[in-house]
Amino acid sequence: MILSILAATPIAGAVLLALLPREPAPHHRAKYVALGVSLITLVLSLVVMAKFDQDAGGYQLTEKHEWIKVFGAYYSLGVNGIGITLILLTTILTPIVILAAFGDRLPDPKSTNAYFAWMLAVEGLAIGAFAATDAFLFYVLFEATLIPLYFLIGSFGGPNRSYAAVKFLIYNLVGGLLMLASIVGLYVISARQGDASFLLSDLQNLDFSTNTERLLFLGFMAAFAIKAPLWPLHTWLPDAAGQATPGTSVLMVSVIDKIGTFGMIRWCLGLFPGASDWASPVVIVLAVISILYGALLAIGQDDIRRLIAFTSVSHFGFIILGIFAFTTTSLAGSTLYMFNHGLSTAALFLVTGMMIARRGSARISDFGGVQKIAPIMSGVLLVAGLSSLSLPGLAPFISEFLVLAGTFTRSIPAAAFATLGIVLAALYILIMYQRVMTGPLKAGNEGVSDLDHREMASLTPAIILIVGLGFFPQPLLNVINPAIDEVISHVGKGDPAPKTPVQIDESATQEGGHG
Amino acid sequence: MIATFSSATDLPPISAPDIEYSLLAPVFIIAGVAVLGVIVEAFWPRSSRFLVQAGLAVVGIVAAFADTIWVFTDLDKLDGSRLARGQVAAEGALAVDGPGVFAWGILLIFGFLSMLLFAERRLEGGLSGFTGRAADAPGSASEAEAIKHRVEHTEVFPLALFALVGMMLFATSNDLLTMFVALEVLSLPLYLLCGLARRRRLMSQEAALKYFLLGAFSSVFFLYGIALTYGYAGSFRLSDIDVAVTNRTGGENMLLAATALMAVGLLFKIGAVPFHTWTPDVYQGAPTPVTAFMAAGTKAAAFLALLRVFFVAFGGSSWDWRPIIVAVAIITMFLGAVVSISQTDVKRMLAYSSIAHAGFLLVGFVGAYAGAKDSSRITSTSSILFYLTVYGVSSIGAFAVVTLVRDSGGETTHLSKWAGLGKTSPVLAGSFALFMLSFAGIPLTGGFIGKWTVFSAAWSGGFWWLVVIGVLVSALAAYFYVRVIVLMFFTEPVGEGPTVAVPSVLTTTVLAVAVIATLGLGIIPGPLLDLAQHAGAFVR
Amino acid sequence: MFDLQWLLIAIPLASGLGLLVWGKEGDRFGHLIGTAASALSFLFGVVLFASLLGKDGEDRSQSTKLFTWIDAGSFHVDMGFTFDQLSGLFVLLITGVGTLIHVYSIGYMAHDERRRRFFAFLNIFIAAMLTLVLASDYLVLFLGWEGVGLASYLLIGFWQHKDSAAAAAKKAFVVNRVGDLGMATGIMLMFSEFGTSSIHAVNGAITGASGSVATALGLLLLLGACGKSAQVPLQSWLLDAMEGPTPVSALIHAATMVTAGVYLVVRSHGIFDASEAARTAVIVVGLVTLLAGAWIGCAKDDIKKALAGSTMSQIGYMMLAAGLGPAGYAFAIFHLITHGFFKANMFLGAGSVMHGMDDDVEMRHYGGLRTFMPITFATFGLGYLAIIGVPPFAGFWSKDKIIEAAFGENFWVGLGALLGAGVTAFYMTRLMIMTFLSEKRWREGVHPHESPRVMTWPLIGLAVLSALGGVLLVSNWITEWLEPITGHAEHEELAVPAIVLTLIITVVVAIGVVAAVAFYRREPIAVETPADSSVSIFARAGRHELYGNELNDAIVVRPTRHLTRFLVWFDGKGVDGFVTGVADRLGDTSQFLRKPQTGYVRSYALTMFGGVAVLVLALLAVTLA
């Protein structure tokens, strides 16, 4: 029940906002209502976290109601460690985004209500998608997230926004519809083998022929690979991120795109372990290409937002690599990566968004020397950037390293090539930072003021989490680990054992100090 | 009713036919109300005739609908190889079975909503959307006089009811002769109604002419198909044909040609490629309420007839016709989706969209999955019934929106004029966007569930690759639906932008019903799906 | 007490972060707090070291686990530290020299409005460096490793308004990242091979693994070390790094951070012991860098760059020593420590000179400064004597031992090391002459003056250490102290007695000094830098840092840039072009398919009739075929 309430709260908030009368100029009411609702949701999610038994494993806080009997579709929710991590990410990021979006200048100032309503809708649908344990319900929510994002991009973005919005929608719809074909197939197979059911637990017991499993897997994978985005299906992301407002970009890249990678774990690996294994060589190659390709393209961008989008392509490559390496280490890394990447990309998008709003341009070449007049902003950008390049001590490092270390045990070439990404990451972030922030102040940047209190308030939680999780990732990993073990045991590919295992001598490392 | 007579020559008396009036009451109610309307037309004073006609039509439809519900719940359950309900009635002319009565229900709903649109008088300054005096040449002095005298053609209501009764018969005909008569009963009034627009009358008349000529042309092919079928099977009764087809008594060629020719007539009515050419022109030219009625009703009735003919009569030769229909389905989906991309007129765009939807419906049809006795799996029939419901309601809603976006020359259907509609009237644009999303098959709308059901029927019938093609085409189709949304919401209005007429409660009701149904069938489709499943298979 | 060794790190870290967050109010005390934090850490380090001295040999490795850092899947890393003989020495070096440099910076940075932040970064560096040396797990070491990289990045680019500083900072970070590639891959290899990345466990288990694993690990770690310690082929960043404030050059790019590579090799002695090939690679890298750095040092007119070249060269010595295995580990560390003293001393001295010369770094603008900056001259002179290896100053002892060990390994290696000593003497003498001894060449308006006491006291302190650093070798204390870690090596008998070798070295050094004097005292030194064309090819190559940058450009930078441009084009025209192309084709198709809708009812009928014909034919054909 608590999960339903959690998902319903932002939706209800969105409806409330839609019903609120439009206000003249400053529109404070809508903003505060939105912020309030998102904070309530955050609190609720913490309650969920508290109720969640870390050690128990499996799906918890479940609820199940018959929804569409003929289809065997259930309104069935439940979270495991992976789901709750991403729900937490969603609920943490939404207030941050909303607070940061207070200052967004919208093309139509009358549409503030709609802007925040759509954001809350995204949050609610995303929570639902992360909590769904019924394939049909998941699919519905997965696809439904397109609509609010479509309107967020199309109504509130830059000058080329409608092109970007349409591209975003059609691209994702193609994937989603291929997944629909698979969903239909699941239904038919499920109905053939007894009563139709879309429950994850029932679907996992289905017998597939090898070819059927592979076809169905491909449908799911297509949707997730586009969403995630995996090379070469990524081209919608730079366009969308280049046109959307920073808040929209955060919701899109940090939250919604995670449904793609999340879906790979829960649905691709969960339903089609054999096919996932079959496809893993290709997926791994694509993921490695994504990593390097995204990074190289990020180096070549002049638009900051497109740059960040391409860094995300690179990072999603890591996440997917970790998932399809099928080791507990890499999979835990990928899951953690989703969370960390969400935070670091959010910080990057938001702080650059504030910068861009002040400068009136997103072109790197228009900036220069901003550090001098906006030191705090530059500091935040640096921290966010360093987290994006996976500096040890910041959260993404741990996840990236886990992914690589796990992958290394499975495939040395893949890990080796992927590791090149960390050099390229340094290049794209530092080149951007250098050209934007350092050097003498460039003409035209005089108006770039430093962050104000509200903006700092919105960014601080993200920065604190990025740093904090860099040193103390264990609270999250403790939640994730049991779920990962279940996934890996379901896939049936155990971790490759170390070739020369070392019995870790506890006394040497731990007790020695007390001597 | 028909008295037996004995003549001088000692011929045996002809026994009176046995007609199940209670079972057929919905049909008779509508027919009766239509005839009553004609009488009202003749005798009721002009001043209040419009209200009486409209009220009569609406009340008649509501009554018939109520009776339909009763008939549906009361259908006999037949034990056969698979679940079926109902019986053959009226000396075997009609099959009052689950799918048929379900179709009656949705046809009556479509009729009801369309009648509300027919009766809308707020938009033209107190006059209906139909021409005042069709006999006047467009632009002539006498037309101006007719407008001045505020005359109206109230015959549209009985005509629409005749069309409606034709549709109901078409959906339940159990022999080909009745089906042919029903086809004509449904077509003739529609030909006529198409030519009665108040604005842009030349186009309207042209639409009527095209619809009529092409409709007559196609129905001749249908008829020849009937003739050949008769030649092959020696009977018009679907069940007899089935026996003949299953036994394969020779004359294969004749059967195949008959199948093809009958398909032509039916595919014409549903607007499948290459028999779709009339659709855009007629949809654009016809008065918008008529277009709505046609789009929803004709398609539903024709699909039921298609299913009935091909599942019941030609079910035994399904391996012969399925490949061809698959090809038709693919071409139809593709052409409908692709061509609508470049359309600039809303009504034409909706017409091409209806072609694309015909393709999707055909996907469900070729699955030809009839279900198993103990399984609640979606069948081709139930999927199409559901899809038709959703599509019909949504498209009536969409056309209702079209009637409201106007400029000085009446409805302004050029897409460029719709730019910025979302800013000026978000509710209207929002509901149109909802219908578009439903057409595109986005989840949480009825259209999504509809697509889902037809695809699952196709997959159940073994056509998984057709499902893949189908989903790809629906992505293509989605492109132009979202383009409309872009236009309405993300584009600045050109000039002053469109004006949105304030509709009366009638159109508002239609819109509200359509929006609620589109959303409701997307979120809780269970009850309607259960009903569609409950309808079972066709009786023979 | 050793359980609290994390305080060593925590104190400067807390101070650094606090100073960053504090805001403008902290400007008044920031530098003091920063210095105090460093000093506190030093004092605690001394206490810990002292208590280590009081323990038996076996108990001198004190580990503590702070918390479980990462536990995911089969991957487990503890945030653990080990205070042992090696790290103890480093702690003292880092915090000791660090504290002196903090003090120095109070004066040096007095007029910089962002001094508080400078101290914050210095503190963070100290914390990261301590993490590096105290880490008991390679991943924790990597944390410190990257942490010092970050601090280095921040400090090199401290004067961000200068484009050159920002570019140098970026370059340093990126080149280091290349090294980190090796480091990270090495840790992954450890994980996949041993299931752990604990330093102790890996070095203990390496003998059980195949030799190729040891070689691979060794080479990967060497790559990391090359990056951090500016060894060939990743040397190019160090000279650029001189863009940073001079205390930074002294602390990070001379005394501590750049020696981390040496520390890594020594710390991973187990791995290198197990692989002859890896050791050879280390020797080669060390020897090449030794000579290359010396070469560059001879040619540079920028005092800091000349010193940087020298640093490269000296670290080359250390690497060389480390590559010699157990025979050289201790001497590598010994030279590392003495180098830390005298090179920090000289950098700070150079900073003092620049301070007096209005931040001019061009030695051709100096000359005759000994009278104007007596203390600087004196302390610098002690450092000079130490580095060229004049007995009995610190450098003599350490370098002598390395050259000796090198001859023990291989004659040619020894010869190279010997040659390096001579060249060192040459370029350092050149530096002394150009800066302090020759006629004055500074421009009008420059008033050279001695630096304030807050700057000279650290100079004096370091000068003393430079002079007396050799005491560590008294009765082989350092080798014995480190023996539990580096292992014992039998002293190899050389072809000639050690004393003869020492004499030879001294002679070579003397030749270097004399050559420099002869070369630079013969005629006045030109104020303007001679054009490239007028100097020898050796000088030209040295000035251009042996064309390392050009090489990098040609091999890496430009291809990457071209690849990036190509990919941007490819992404737009190829990947996205395909998608948009499909969309465009659909649009065309749509326009094309509209055409049959002519509006003529007869053509519609024709279409229908055609359809009928096709349908009939198809049905007949499909079925009858």
Place this chain on the structure above:
Amino acid sequence: MTAFWFLAPIMVIAALGLVFARKAVHAALCLAVVMISLAVLYAAQGAPFLFAVQIIVYTGAIMMLFLFVLMLVGVDSSDAVKETIGGQRLAAGIIGLIFGITVVLAIGQTVSGAVVGLKAANGNGNPYGLSELLFGKYVLAFEFTSALLITAALAAMVLAHKERLTVRHSQADIAARRMREYAESGRHPGPLPAPGVFARHNAVDTPALLPDGSPLESSVSDSIVGRGQVRQGFEDDIDRLVEQVGDEQPRDESFGGEK
């Protein structure tokens, strides 16, 4: 069979005539030929009732309706020689041939099975047999053909019938009104003078001349005046006439086609 072989060529030729006849009326007559021939074939195939209906209803009523409308629309209307749609005739011909050959080969030659004949079915007479079916099996269809007929009637009413919107005046009313107007305003109660009667041109576009030689405007139909088609160029004649007569008459300035 004789009748068939005699009539079949006639029917095909007549049908082709329908396609090729330039004048619509000829086409209609060709169709009538086909229909009547068909009636004979019906009779020959045991369908006497249909024979009668074909003659009476089809040829008699429906064909007459066609002719009637043809007269209405213009009996002389014929298709232009030039084909508006490029390739339409060729394509129609080719597809027609393909279709025709296919079906004739596939179906026309393969009707198998013995011909049962209608002896038994027509046992009680053909009309009886028909009515038995019509009022039995197909009673529902039969009933609903009434809907068709009503629709047809409505169609004719709607599209062709113009409802009178003003009160119809009887002759007496009109006469009374005219006399009243004459009494009140002096308006001439009789019919307007005919145009051109006394002029040299007696076309409708030429105004009549009054005895004094001046043209009488009101003799030309309003619609011709409205279209500006009143015959011009005779003023000179009158001027000349006047000159010849030598009598000075004031000319009506306002007269002329430009009016």
Place this chain on the structure above:
Amino acid sequence: MNEYITLSLILFTIGSVGVLVRRNAIVVFMCIELMLNATNLAFVSFSRQNGNLDGQVAAFFVMVVAAAEVVVGLSIIVSIYRARRSASVDEASLLKS
């Protein structure tokens, strides 16, 4: 029997080609009538072939339907003629593409 069906098919085909090539709406419509008549011939012939009167009933129904259709069609044609003064189907081509 084959010859009757063949004749019917020939007439049917000629009718359909006529629909395609004639431009006068009334003549086009007459061609459709020809097709209907051809169909009727098929019905009657098949009726004899099958030995039941259903085919004749069908022909009868076709005549009724044709009558109604003619009325509707001709009304439409007349009303178009009134507006355009032309009965050519090619003139009615406002609605296209």
